[in-house]
Amino acid sequence: MINVVRNTxxxxxxxxxxxxxxxxxTGRGLKVPLSAFKALKDRFGCTVNDAVLAVVSEALHxxxxxxxxxxxETVRVFCPVSVRGDDSRGRIGNQISGxxxxxxxxxxxxxxxxxxxxxxxxxLKRTRQAVAADKLAGLADWAxxxxxxxxxxxxxxxQAGANINVTNIPGPQFPLYSGGAQLLEVxxxxxxxxxxxxxxxxxxxxxxxxxxxxxxxxxxPDVEEFTACLREAAVECTALASRSA
Numbered sequence: 001m002i003n004v005v006r007n008t009x010x011x012x013x014x015x016x017x018x019x020x021x022x023x024x025x026t027g028r029g030l031k032v033p034l035s036a037f038k039a040l041k042d043r044f045g046c047t048v049n050d051a052v053l054a055v056v057s058e059a060l061h062x063x064x065x066x067x068x069x070x071x072x073e074t075v076r077v078f079c080p081v082s083v084r085g086d087d088s089r090g091r092i093g094n095q096i097s098g099x100x101x102x103x104x105x106x107x108x109x110x111x112x113x114x115x116x117x118x119x120x121x122x123x124l125k126r127t128r129q130a131v132a133a134d135k136l137a138g139l140a141d142w143a144x145x146x147x148x149x150x151x152x153x154x155x156x157x158x159q160a161g162a163n164i165n166v167t168n169i170p171g172p173q174f175p176l177y178s179g180g181a182q183l184l185e186v187x188x189x190x191x192x193x194x195x196x197x198x199x200x201x202x203x204x205x206x207x208x209x210x211x212x213x214x215x216x217x218x219x220x221p222d223v224e225e226f227t228a229c230l231r232e233a234a235v236e237c238t239a240l241a242s243r244s245a
Contacts, residue, residue: 039241
């Protein structure tokens with residue numbers, strides 16, 4: 001628990017889109033075949049979420065370079081993570097928490113990004129730096145009140161300490177219907193957190209992954225450029241999956 005607090009409250013290195021947000025919003029979307037992420041999962045022993053994060057990491061790298069920005073070696077990302085163990089699979093109820101991780105955005109190949117992210121997310125889960133929200137109640141037996149208050153604030157304010165929020169939600173891999181009409185696509189758009197002018201949400205549905213980008217146009221006027229970088233990164237991801245086949 002102490003590691004969770006330390007990592008989350010450490011001051012972040014602010015990027016150009018980490019400013020006070022205004023009232024306006026703009027959005028873009030991108031659809032990518034889910035099969036590419038699954039192929040990387042099978043080849044490298046990572047998760048689909050690791051592969052998605054690798055694409056976001058590559059896109060951020062390309063975007064920073066195209067804008068003439070100094071490309072940071074890492075970008076701090078908040079993302080939800082499942083902490084459900086094998087013994088609890090199939091049970092009712094979510095076991096979801098969040099973790100703040102350093103996404104590698106330096107000059108790396110897609111394969112190197114994926115391997116680093118796999119190690120990072122695996123280490124966070126193994127060391128329990130991602131803690132299920134329902135476990136916090138059990139801390140009352142031993143944790144001092146000040147720590148419990150801080151933990152509660154962290155859980156209710158997950159963006160603390162991160163540069164950007166990346167939410168990946170696995171959806172049903174079969175078509176849904178309502179009144180006889182098939183749901184063709186699902187486009188996620190998450191709200192922006194304070195001092196985060198850009199957010200990324202991903203939902204998988206019926207064989208595809210849908211990326212929804214939300215931005216404050218006063219801070220990120222070139223969200224279309226980031227979308228293009230994301231598309232290029234997805235193509236590279238697909239190419240890596242093809243080479244791995």
